[in-house]
Amino acid sequence: MRVDDLPEIRQLGLFASMSEEHFEELMKAAYLQNFPAQVELIGEGDSADFLFFVIEGCVELYGTANGREGVLALVRPVGSFILAAIMSDAVYLMSARTTKKSRILMIPAQNVRDAFEKDDGFARSIVVELAGYFRAVVKEYKDLRLRTGVERLANRLIKYHVSQGASGKVKLPCDKKTLASILGMTPENLSRAFGTLKAYGVSVDGGVVTLGDMKSLTVLAKPNPLIDDPST
Amino acid sequence: MRVDDLPEIRQLGLFASMSEEHFEELMKAAYLQNFPAQVELIGEGDSADFLFFVIEGCVELYGTANGREGVLALVRPVGSFILAAIMSDAVYLMSARTTKKSRILMIPAQNVRDAFEKDDGFARSIVVELAGYFRAVVKEYKDLRLRTGVERLANRLIKYHVSQGASGKVKLPCDKKTLASILGMTPENLSRAFGTLKAYGVSVDGGVVTLGDMKSLTVLAKPNPLIDDPST
DNA sequence: CCGAATTCTTGATTATTATCAATTGGATAT
DNA sequence: ATATCCAATTGATAATAATCAAGAATTCGG
Structure with missing residues (x-):
C-alpha cells in the first residue's frame, strides 16, 4: 500500500517541520499494514526495529513482570509509540498488541535515526514529542501512586x-x-x-x-x- | 560564583556536542548557588523558569495529590532535572527539594530554549537525554504497578x-x-x-x-x- | 434462533498496604 | 548529663486491593 494516501501523517507534529525530501525518503522505507485484533506487534525486550504509528484501530501498550501484566496506555489514531526506544537504540520496554482490527504504519528504526541526523527540524520535533511522552508517564505514575x-x-x-x-x-x-x-x-x-x-x-x-x-x-x-x- | 569552575558540566552528555560559543553563552546566564538541606527549589504547578543541575548534594523529586505525597526520584551529581518541562514550556509536574546541603546550577529556561533553537548538536543531545528520562519513568511505573x-x-x-x-x-x-x-x-x-x-x-x-x-x-x-x- | 464463549458482576476470602499508637534508640543542643 | 527531637521499629486495626468462585449478561458464530 502506498503511504501517499496518508496526509494525516504529514500533518503530525513529528513531521510538520521536516523537509519534503527527508519525509519522502522516510515514507519510501515505511510499511503500511493491516492487522487483525489481538496481534502482538512487539514484545518487551525485543530490539527496537520499527517506529509505529496507529492509523486506524487501537493498540495497547502493556508490560509484564513477576507474573503480572498491566496496560500502560492505549494508542489511537494518529499516535506513535516507542519513539524513545528508537532514539535510545535500545530494546522495547513495553509490549504492544492490537485491540481491534488496525492499520499500522511501520518505519524502520535506522531510517528514523538517519532522518534524525540529517534533518534538524525533525530532531527538534522529536524533542517536543518525547517531552510530551515523558510528562504523560509522570502523570500516570502520580495517578497510580497517589490515588x-x-x-x-x-x-x-x-x-x-x-x-x-x-x-x-x-x-x-x-x-x-x-x-x-x-x-x-x-x-x-x-x-x-x-x-x-x-x-x-x-x-x-x-x-x-x-x-x-x-x-x-x-x-x-x-x-x-x-x-x-x-x-x- | 563563576561557572567556569565546573568542567564536569561541559563533559555532560547534554553539552558534549554543543558549540563552545553556545555553551559559553548558556553558562554566562547560569547561576550557581549553594542551598541548605530541605529547601524547596521548585513546586509542582510553577512555571518552568530554570533548568537545574545537581553539582553537589542531593535533590528529591516528589509529587502530591489527594493529600498524599510520593518521591519519584533522587537526583545526584551530576544530574539534571525537569528538562521536559523546559522543552514543553510548561509548568513543573513535580516539586523538588534538597535532601542535604547542595550546590545547584540553574540555567534560565529561555536561554536553554534559545540554545536548543540555535545549536543542532544540543537539540540532538536533548533527545537522547529525554528518551533516557522517559525510559527511566516507564521502569518506575512498571516497578510500582507489577510488584x-x-x-x-x-x-x-x-x-x-x-x-x-x-x-x-x-x-x-x-x-x-x-x-x-x-x-x-x-x-x-x-x-x-x-x-x-x-x-x-x-x-x-x-x-x-x-x-x-x-x-x-x-x-x-x-x-x-x-x-x-x-x-x- | 441457539449454543458457546466471553465479559461482567457479586460474594467470600485472603493479601497487601496504610493508619494510628506506643516505644525504642540515637543524635543533638543546652 | 539531661532533655528534646526524630528516625526507626513494633503492634493493633482499618482500608484497599487481589484472588477464587459462581452466576448473570452479553457477544458472536453458526
Whole structure:
C-alpha cells in the first residue's frame, strides 16, 4: 500500500517541520499494514526495529513482570509509540498488541535515526514529542501512586466527560476489562469501584456512564490538572 | 560564583556536542548557588523558569495529590532535572527539594530554549537525554504497578548490591524514610518488608544491609533488566 | 434462533498496604 | 548529663486491593 494516501501523517507534529525530501525518503522505507485484533506487534525486550504509528484501530501498550501484566496506555489514531526506544537504540520496554482490527504504519528504526541526523527540524520535533511522552508517564505514575482505585476511576470519568463535551454522559473508550487494566486494577475491583461511585451520582449502563452529580463526584475525585489535564 | 569552575558540566552528555560559543553563552546566564538541606527549589504547578543541575548534594523529586505525597526520584551529581518541562514550556509536574546541603546550577529556561533553537548538536543531545528520562519513568511505573512492596525492596537491594560491587553488603543511599518513599511505601511497611526478607538472608544494621542468600532473594525478587537495569 | 464463549458482576476470602499508637534508640543542643 | 527531637521499629486495626468462585449478561458464530 502506498503511504501517499496518508496526509494525516504529514500533518503530525513529528513531521510538520521536516523537509519534503527527508519525509519522502522516510515514507519510501515505511510499511503500511493491516492487522487483525489481538496481534502482538512487539514484545518487551525485543530490539527496537520499527517506529509505529496507529492509523486506524487501537493498540495497547502493556508490560509484564513477576507474573503480572498491566496496560500502560492505549494508542489511537494518529499516535506513535516507542519513539524513545528508537532514539535510545535500545530494546522495547513495553509490549504492544492490537485491540481491534488496525492499520499500522511501520518505519524502520535506522531510517528514523538517519532522518534524525540529517534533518534538524525533525530532531527538534522529536524533542517536543518525547517531552510530551515523558510528562504523560509522570502523570500516570502520580495517578497510580497517589490515588486509590476509586479516585482513579472518578478522575478518569471526569476526564472522559470533559473530552467528550460534558453532556452528562460518558462513552467508555474500551471494554471494562481493558479500562480496569489502564486504571491499574482488576476487573472485579472496577465493578466494585463503579458500585462505590453510585453514591456519587454515577450510573452505568453497558459502555455508557451517566454522571448525575458532578459536584460530589468532583469532591471525591479532587481532579488535578498536573495529573489529569493532558495539555499541561 | 563563576561557572567556569565546573568542567564536569561541559563533559555532560547534554553539552558534549554543543558549540563552545553556545555553551559559553548558556553558562554566562547560569547561576550557581549553594542551598541548605530541605529547601524547596521548585513546586509542582510553577512555571518552568530554570533548568537545574545537581553539582553537589542531593535533590528529591516528589509529587502530591489527594493529600498524599510520593518521591519519584533522587537526583545526584551530576544530574539534571525537569528538562521536559523546559522543552514543553510548561509548568513543573513535580516539586523538588534538597535532601542535604547542595550546590545547584540553574540555567534560565529561555536561554536553554534559545540554545536548543540555535545549536543542532544540543537539540540532538536533548533527545537522547529525554528518551533516557522517559525510559527511566516507564521502569518506575512498571516497578510500582507489577510488584509488591517486598518485591520492590528486594530488587532495589539487588540493584544497589550490583552497583556497589557485589560484596555481599549494601550501603543504603539515604535514610529509611526516604527509601520507603522512593519504593512507594510507608516507613512502617519498609520495616516490615525488611522483616519479611530476613527469611531470605537479608539482615539490616542501620544503613548497612547484608545479603546472605542471594539465591533465594533472587527467586523472590525475580529481577528484570527491563525494570532494574538502568542501562537498558 | 441457539449454543458457546466471553465479559461482567457479586460474594467470600485472603493479601497487601496504610493508619494510628506506643516505644525504642540515637543524635543533638543546652 | 539531661532533655528534646526524630528516625526507626513494633503492634493493633482499618482500608484497599487481589484472588477464587459462581452466576448473570452479553457477544458472536453458526
